[in-house]
Amino acid sequence: MRKQISAIDVHHHFIPSFYTEALYRQGIKVVAGAPLPSWNPERSLGAMDINGVRTAITSISSPGVYFGNREEAVSLARRCNEYAREIKELYPGRFGSFAILPMPLPKEATQEAIYSLDTLKAEGIVLLASTRGKFLGDPDFEELMLELDKRNAVVFVHPDIHPSSETLGLKTPGFILEFLCDTTRAAVNLIYTGTLEKYPRIKWILAHAGGFLPYVAWRISLGNLLPEISERTPQGIMTYLRRFYFDTALSPSPFAMAALKELVEPDHILFGSDFPFAPEPLFVHQREELSTLKEFDPSTLAGIDRGHALKLFPNLAMKGEVSGKAPIFDRVNLSTAIKFQVIKRFVSLASRARKR
Numbered sequence: 001m002r003k004q005i006s007a008i009d010v011h012h013h014f015i016p017s018f019y020t021e022a023l024y025r026q027g028i029k030v031v032a033g034a035p036l037p038s039w040n041p042e043r044s045l046g047a048m049d050i051n052g053v054r055t056a057i058t059s060i061s062s063p064g065v066y067f068g069n070r071e072e073a074v075s076l077a078r079r080c081n082e083y084a085r086e087i088k089e090l091y092p093g094r095f096g097s098f099a100i101l102p103m104p105l106p107k108e109a110t111q112e113a114i115y116s117l118d119t120l121k122a123e124g125i126v127l128l129a130s131t132r133g134k135f136l137g138d139p140d141f142e143e144l145m146l147e148l149d150k151r152n153a154v155v156f157v158h159p160d161i162h163p164s165s166e167t168l169g170l171k172t173p174g175f176i177l178e179f180l181c182d183t184t185r186a187a188v189n190l191i192y193t194g195t196l197e198k199y200p201r202i203k204w205i206l207a208h209a210g211g212f213l214p215y216v217a218w219r220i221s222l223g224n225l226l227p228e229i230s231e232r233t234p235q236g237i238m239t240y241l242r243r244f245y246f247d248t249a250l251s252p253s254p255f256a257m258a259a260l261k262e263l264v265e266p267d268h269i270l271f272g273s274d275f276p277f278a279p280e281p282l283f284v285h286q287r288e289e290l291s292t293l294k295e296f297d298p299s300t301l302a303g304i305d306r307g308h309a310l311k312l313f314p315n316l317a318m319k320g321e322v323s324g325k326a327p328i329f330d331r332v333n334l335s336t337a338i339k340f341q342v343i344k345r346f347v348s349l350a351s352r353a354r355k356r
Helices: 017-025 041-050 070-090 106-118 139-150 163-167 178-192 213-225 237-241 254-263 280-291 298-312 334-355
Strands: 007-013 053-059 095-100 124-128 154-158 203-206 245-247
Touching: 007 154, 007 298, 017 070, 041 053, 041 280, 053 154, 070 095, 070 106, 095 106, 106 124, 106 139, 154 178, 163 178, 178 203, 178 213, 178 237, 213 237, 213 254, 280 298
Parallel strands: 007 053, 053 095, 095 124, 124 154, 154 203, 203 245
Antiparallel strands: none
């Protein structure tokens, strides 16, 4: 066992027996190429103690709770969220929760988000990058975004398997590659649709180091040159890219972390394990890999372990511990607006010249 049990795991799944039964009724025993693991709170606690994790913020993974029946989705989401609250109370200080919503049902998802944040006091919300083919940033989710923005909510974005991924004919397990595509597409869509500009108080955590996002950030920023995109991103695309938070789940390699280190401030990098889909030996391996990274100094590694998460979740601080504060962003300010009006003017002129 590690000498100090202090880390916060922001990517830690729980799979209650009633949720497993609901998946089995749908014929689902494998998720994105990975067998559905068995789980109970004691298994999580054992893995957490071995790996020096004090608090795990639990979430439901893909495929979520909606399988075509509205009432069943609403009921299953509520049951999952109330169970998450129960284990938080049963094991004080050891668990937090990201509430699952009956996406992609806009009204029902909004109602469950309000109940989970206001009544159950969940640490945040988990949203699949896409549900039934519909990505985050879709206009159907405007009401949900408004309520999350009002509450300065933290949203953990976890991938799903998009229907288009299932028609590719590739034999690669979905969790290896397609999951990363789903997260990347959703993140870009949140920026390009203007969702991040319109709802700046939502704090977004992207699973698995953001998929491919850090690597393709510069290319994505070329959207600044397209008038129809630059209008919805008045602060410049890189500004929005750097607002995302990223977890290290299944990504604690020097390749991924070097790209991430160049893109965002260190305090936007958080520890995540992906337990129990990443079982105990892989949990240990990730912790060891992360601790030996030369990309980060000891202070940054300590922050990834705990301090950076505390800025988002100050309620998880121990007695006498200083948590810091996550920045709260706002919509475009005047100086930035003027700057990007100049850029937009240049883009417009270039566009017209190109069409001559």
